[in-house]
Amino acid sequence: MTQMTGLIFTDAQQAIGFARPALYRTHSTVMEEKYPAFQYAKYIPTNEDGDMWDVGTVVTSLNGPAGRAEYLSGKGFDIPNVSAQMSQGVSNFYLAGCGYELSLQEVNRASKMGVDINTRDASDARKIAEKFIYDRAMTGSTEKGFTGLLNNATVPTANVPADGTSSGTSWSAKNADQKARDINLALTDVYTATKETELADTLLLPTSSFLDASTTRMGDGDLTVLAFLQQNNAYTAITGQPLNIMPARELETAGAGGTKRMVAYARNPSVLEFFLPGAFTFLPLHPLSSMSWRVDGIMNVGQTEIYRPKGISYRDGI
Numbered sequence: 001m002t003q004m005t006g007l008i009f010t011d012a013q014q015a016i017g018f019a020r021p022a023l024y025r026t027h028s029t030v031m032e033e034k035y036p037a038f039q040y041a042k043y044i045p046t047n048e049d050g051d052m053w054d055v056g057t058v059v060t061s062l063n064g065p066a067g068r069a070e071y072l073s074g075k076g077f078d079i080p081n082v083s084a085q086m087s088q089g090v091s092n093f094y095l096a097g098c099g100y101e102l103s104l105q106e107v108n109r110a111s112k113m114g115v116d117i118n119t120r121d122a123s124d125a126r127k128i129a130e131k132f133i134y135d136r137a138m139t140g141s142t143e144k145g146f147t148g149l150l151n152n153a154t155v156p157t158a159n160v161p162a163d164g165t166s167s168g169t170s171w172s173a174k175n176a177d178q179k180a181r182d183i184n185l186a187l188t189d190v191y192t193a194t195k196e197t198e199l200a201d202t203l204l205l206p207t208s209s210f211l212d213a214s215t216t217r218m219g220d221g222d223l224t225v226l227a228f229l230q231q232n233n234a235y236t237a238i239t240g241q242p243l244n245i246m247p248a249r250e251l252e253t254a255g256a257g258g259t260k261r262m263v264a265y266a267r268n269p270s271v272l273e274f275f276l277p278g279a280f281t282f283l284p285l286h287p288l289s290s291m292s293w294r295v296d297g298i299m300n301v302g303q304t305e306i307y308r309p310k311g312i313s314y315r316d317g318i
Contacts (some may be wrong), residue, residue: 275302
């Protein structure tokens with residue numbers, strides 16, 4: 001099929017034959033773009049089961065088994081029972097979206113120059129959509145009444161020790177050894193709270209604290225706090241595997257009273273997962289007037305479900 005280029009269109013109906021294939025190419029390119037600032041899947045296991053029109057799913061939260069084993073007689077009829085402590089609920093999904101407009105002027109300029117339609121608006125729309133999804137995964141939605149990975153009220157929470165300068169908790173008042181100690185406390189919280197059934201393999205720090213740990217040296221050595229922790233932490237000592245340490249800007253004020261918070265957790269779907277049954281998708285363009293079109297995008301967004309709150313630890317005040 002010969003592409004229509006160099007033509008000048010006088011209304012939206014004439015131009016649609018050029019706009020549709022051009023937008024297809026534009027949207028295909030835009031959907032391949034990566035947005036490092038909004039990579040929710042690297043923080044939370046993401047469940048994409050379902051489709052754009054699902055309304056929710058049943059979820060089960062587990063708090064570990066209840067019961068015990070005992071000695072028995074050979075003819076015993078009183079063997080102790082063990083049962084799982086669980087609760088069920090519904091995790092709702094919500095349709096959301098954003099879009100952009102396309103003018104006859106833009107289409108004519110693209111046709112005249114023999115190029116694809118400007119990707120800026122489509123790229124901006126997708127970036128806004130990805131940020132929307134990221135925010136719901138990390139901090140939830142007050143409008144819909146759910147929380148995210150960083151602010152769930154069921155997760156065990158404690159302050160870091162107040163043994164810095166002037167009995168402060170902030171890292172600005174602590175030395176490198178104390179900072180490393182604070183992090184290992186958060187990691188061991190998970191191990192002890194779950195009775196050694198879960199290990200925190202991921203640590204999130206406020207961006208400023210992450211940068212501080214990446215430049216502050218341990219004593220007179222060459223290792224920074226961050227490099228030291230990669231080698232010397234509870235998770236690596238037990239498993240021999242590297243600890244995943246990442247910054248999260250939302251943690252700057254996520255703690256009690258707006259303080260900094262760090263989060264240690266077992267990043268696996270038995271502990272938590274984020275539901276995204278309908279990824280952001282552009283719909284076909286439709287005319288608004290004789291000189292413009294509308295291009296909408298939709299997504300079906302769920303929420304972060306934490307099945308085992310003790311598999312996560314919040315430590316505030318850093």
